[in-house]
Structure formats: C-alpha cells, structure tokens
Amino acid sequence: MxxxxxxxxxxxxxxxxxxxxxxxxxxxxFGNPSSTHVFGREAKALIELARKNISQRLNVSPAExxxxxxxxxxxxxxxxxxxxxxxxxxxxxxxxEHKCVYEAIKDVESRGKVEVIRLNIFxxxxxxxxxxxxxxxxxxQKTLVSLMHANNEIGNITDVKRISKLCQENNTLFHxxxxxxxxxxDLDFQDLGMDFASCSAHKIHGPKGAGFxxxxxxxxxxxxxxGGGQERGxxxxxxxxxxxxxxxxxxxxxxxxxxxxxQHIKQIKQxxxxxxxxxxxxxxxxxxxxxxxxxxxxxxxxxxxxxxxLIGFELELAGIAVSQGSACSSGAxxxxxxxxxxCSSEEIERITPLRVSFSHETTKEEIDxxxxxxxxxxxxxxxxxx
Ligand code: PLP
Numbered sequence: 468m469x470x471x472x473x474x475x476x477x478x479x480x481x482x483x484x485x486x487x488x489x490x491x492x493x494x495x496x497f498g499n500p501s502s503t504h505v506f507g508r509e510a511k512a513l514i515e516l517a518r519k520n521i522s523q524r525l526n527v528s529p530a531e532x533x534x535x536x537x538x539x540x541x542x543x544x545x546x547x548x549x550x551x552x553x554x555x556x557x558x559x560x561x562x563x564e565h566k567c568v569y570e571a572i573k574d575v576e577s578r579g580k581v582e583v584i585r586l587n588i589f590x591x592x593x594x595x596x597x598x599x600x601x602x603x604x605x606x607x608q609k610t611l612v613s614l615m616h617a618n619n620e621i622g623n624i625t626d627v628k629r630i631s632k633l634c635q636e637n638n639t640l641f642h643x644x645x646x647x648x649x650x651x652x653d654l655d656f657q658d659l660g661m662d663f664a665s666c667s668a669h670k671i672h673g674p675k676g677a678g679f680x681x682x683x684x685x686x687x688x689x690x691x692x693x694g695g696g697q698e699r700g701x702x703x704x705x706x707x708x709x710x711x712x713x714x715x716x717x718x719x720x721x722x723x724x725x726x727x728x729x730q731h732i733k734q735i736k737q738x739x740x741x742x743x744x745x746x747x748x749x750x751x752x753x754x755x756x757x758x759x760x761x762x763x764x765x766x767x768x769x770x771x772x773x774x775x776x777l778i779g780f781e782l783e784l785a786g787i788a789v790s791q792g793s794a795c796s797s798g799a800x801x802x803x804x805x806x807x808x809x810c811s812s813e814e815i816e817r818i819t820p821l822r823v824s825f826s827h828e829t830t831k832e833e834i835d836x837x838x839x840x841x842x843x844x845x846x847x848x849x850x851x852x853x
Contacts, residue, residue: 468786470788471786471833471836473788473789474788474790474823474824475825475826475829476619476670476763476765476766476824477824478675479670479826480828481669481673482672482717484716485717489709489710489712489716492513493709496509496510496513498510499705500708501697510706513711514534514706514708514711517712517715520715520719521715521718524719524722525649525656525681526655526656527657528684530684531656531681531682532679532680533682533698534677534698534702534707534711535678535679536676536677536678537677537678538565538567538644538665538667540680542644542646543571544688544701545642546575546642547575547691549642549688550575550581550611553611553686553687555581555609555611556609557608557610557611558576558581558583558584558610558613559611559612560572560584560586560613561614562805562808563615563621563623563804563808564613564644565615565619565644565646566804568613569804582608584602586599591623591754591809592621592753592754592808593755594614596629603634603636603639609640610637610639611642612630612634612641613642613643613644614641615644616645616647617648618763619766620754620803621754621755621762621768622755622766623755623756623762624761624762624763627660628658628659630661631659631660631661632660640662641660641663642662643659643663644664645666645681646665646666646667646670647763648763649666650666650671650717650718651721653722653725656681662683662686663681663682665678665681666679666680671717671718672720672721672826674717676710678714679714727827732764732765732827732829735825735829735834736759736764736765736767737759739823739825740752742834747771747845748772750771751769751770752768752769753806753809753820754809765824765825766823766825767822769821770818770820771819771821771841772845773819773845773849774815774816774817775819778791778819779791781844787837790821790822790824803820
C-alpha cells in the first residue's frame with residue numbers, strides 16, 4: 468500500500484542536502500563552541516555563519532537571532548521573559564494560538580502575574596482588529612500583544628504589519644509566532660515590524676531540535692535558562708551545532724526555491740479544493756483556508772458534512788497521514804480548541820474537521836488517493852444516516 472503523507476504542518480521530511488551538511492559537521496566538527504582552542508573555534512564559526520545567513524535573509528541584525536531547540540522554547544522564552552523582565556502586566560492574545568503560546572500565557576495568568584485579554588474571534592477565524600485597536604488605547608499597563616502570523620490549524624494569516632503599527636503607536640510590545648511562515652514566505656522582519664518572533668527548523672525540511680527566536684535589539688529580554696552563558700547569555704547550554712547548521716541550510720533551500728514551491732503547492736491546494744467539491748457535496752473549509760490568498764498556501768482545513776469520530780483510523784488504514792487537530796495533538800480524537808472557538812457545539816456534532824498540509828513533494832496522485840478514500844468514507848456515512 469502506498470503511504471501518503473499530508474501532515475506537513477506537523478513536521479516535514481528532512482531534505483537530503485540538509486542531512487549531508489549536518490553529517491559533514493557531525494563527522495568533522497565536534498568541538499565545543501565555547502572552547503577557545505581551534506576545535507571550539509571551528510564549531511563557533513559555523514554557528515555564527517548560520518546566524519549571519521539567517522539574519523541577512525530576514526533583514527535583521529545577527530545580534531537579534533538566538534538559537535533555541537524549537538518553536539515551543541522560543542515562544543515560551545519570549546512570553547515569560549516579557550512578564551518577568553519587561554514588566555508586562557497585560558497580555559492581549561487569542562484562543563487560536565498554538566498550545567505553546569496559549570499554555571505559557573495561561574500559566575503566567577494563573578500565577579496572578581498578568582491580566583489576559585483574549586480577542587473576539589469571528590466565525591471565519593479572523594481576529595477583531597477594531598477591538599484590538601480600542602484595547603491598545605488604554606496605556607495604564609505595560610502590554611504585550613501575542614498573535615500568531617499563520618494559524619497552524621486553519622491557516623488564517625494575520626496582518627502582522629497592521630498590528631505592528633498599532634503596537635508601535637501605543638508603545639506596546641508585539642510577539643508573533645512565525646513558526647508556520649518562516650521559510651514559507653520571503654519575510655522581512657524589519658518591514659513587518661514586530662518585536663519578537665519564532666522559528667522551528669523541522670517545519671521547513673530541517674532537523675528536529677533546532678529553532679530560533681528573534682528579539683529586536685531594543686527589547687532587552689532576559690534568559691529563561693541560566694548556565695554557561697551561550698547565545699550571548701540568552702540561552703545557556705552547549706549549542707546544537709549540527710542542528711543549527713541544518714536549520715540554516717534548510718532555510719537557504721526553502722527561500723532559494725520558494726517561487727517554484729509556492730507555485731506547485733498552490734496548484735496542489737486548488738486541485739484538492741476542486742476535487743473535494745466535486746466528490747463530496749456540502750464539503751466546506753474551516754476559517755479562511757479555502758481562500759488561497761488569505762490563508763497559508765500549504766494547508767487546507769476541510770469540514771466534512773457529517774460527524775465521523777473514527778475518520779483518523781479509517782484514513783490510517785488507507786495509509787493516509789493527516790491531522791484532526793493541531794500538530795501536537797494529532798492522533799487525539801478530541802476536538803481542537805481552534806475548531807471549538809470558530810464552531811458552535813451543535814455544528815461540531817454535525818461535521819468532521821480534517822487538516823491536510825502539503826509540501827513541494829506532494830503529488831496530484833497522492834491527492835487522488837485522499838479524495839477516493841474520503842469519497843468512500845462519505846458514502847458510508849451517508850448510507851448509515853439514511
Ligand atoms: N507554533 C506553531 C504555529 C506551530 O505550528 C508549532 C508546531 O506545531 C509550534 C509553535 C511549536 O514548534 P515546535 O514543534 O518546534 O516546538
């Protein structure tokens with residue numbers, strides 16, 4: 468049976484070019500980057516080269532990039548440090564954030580450290596920008612806005628430039644989780660204007676266990692992890708040298724081949740939408756994910772017009788890997804927080820949400836396998852209902 472991988476928002480296959488680059492470092496550069504001898508200096512040079520490369524591509528200063536282990540660590544560091552070190556006492560966020568942001572904010576809230584305001588969300592998954600604008604007029608508390616760039620479940624894209632401008636006008640800090648957009652778009656962080664952002668290598672065909680956080684030079688956040696003072700004091704612990712090299716290589720490949728990839732993946736997404744609409748009457752799409760211009764081009768959040776709690780297993784039996792919730796909770800049958808936020812409980816009883824996410828390697832043949840299987844599952848469900 469052919470296996471079909473359509474869960475690229477959860478993680479991507481590491482590219483062979485990345486593996487080669489990492490293997491070369493593993494074999495030949497084993498020094499501790501903190502050592503002052505030549506072995507250490509060689510390793511340190513690789514890290515600094517990666518930092519320079521990434522920062523140039525994002526149009527920021529190398530001093531604004533800190534390597535971490537993943538998106539989760541980056542987002543946690545930013546949020547917790549804003550509260551602990553920058554006197555933030557109010558956070559404006561939404562219920563659509565990835566768990567690592569949502570839970571970090573819930574944690575600081577439960578410790579009584581901050582007041583948290585969660586923005587109204589419209590049925591299409593858009594945040595209420597007018598409410599945000601009104602809230603920002605209150606300057607009585609030091610505020611952090613934390614709103615993700617692209618949603619990992621429904622693909623909605625937030626207008627980061629608009630929020631940055633609002634935040635700057637109101638002397639407010641702005642963090643945006645860019646884990647689903649770095650390497651998927653040619654981003655200019657300076658132009659986007661946020662204070663903090665995050666990245667995870669395994670979402671862009673790089674290795675697991677490597678990522679970075681971006682913090683504007685003027686932000687002065689402090690480390691969560693203390694120790695040997697690596698990453699200019701921001702993130703102690705001996706650096707994951709080959710992970711960082713792999714991240715930089717994956718980022719290079721992603722941006723150098725971006726136009727071809729976007730063109731291919733958009734075609735695949737449009738094909739999936741068309742085929743689904745033809746095969747399954749009443750099929751819909753969650754959030755803005757059916758709109759190619761307003762959503763992440765690599766992700767489609769499908770809304771099947773019946774409730775099938777076993778769909779994950781049925782697709783699994785057919786060799787198809789998709790997600791029913793967010794990346795971290797795939798496999799869990801529980802309805803995701805994002806879907807619960809944009810759908811009423813009666814609606815949730817009547818539908819089945821499915822997230823499919825593509826890569827430059829996804830083929831139309833794979834989509835045909837998905838559609839054929841979903842068609843059979845739909846027919847079975849409609850028969851059971853009749
Ligand atoms: N933020 C978003 C939007 C994500 O999609 C993910 C992963 O699913 C993360 C953060 C967490 O990244 P990591 O898996 O590197 O911890």
